[in-house]
Amino acid sequence: PSQLMALWTEYCNHVNKTVKFEVENKSLSGKFMGLNTDGAAIVKTNGNEKIFSSGDMHLIQS
Incomplete structure (x- = not known):
């Protein structure tokens, strides 16, 4: 499971982005x-x- 989480985080395009x-x-x-x-x-x-x-969850475009 930790490998899956690491892989998900690597490809997630909204980490550290503003969301609603x-x-x-x-x-x-x-x-x-x-x-x-x-x-x-x-x-x-x-x-x-x-x-x-x-x-x-919605990504807020800046």
Whole structure:
């Protein structure tokens, strides 16, 4: 599993990019930091890391 995670991270084009995460009619924008060991998204916003295990993520073009 760690090899798969490393390979996914290598080819992920939105790591360290600004994303908007939408879940349960709420949205949050921040920097996508990657996935945790459970496969949940880590999004950093206002200096805090938020964990999302479901929802819609959109890459914000800059």
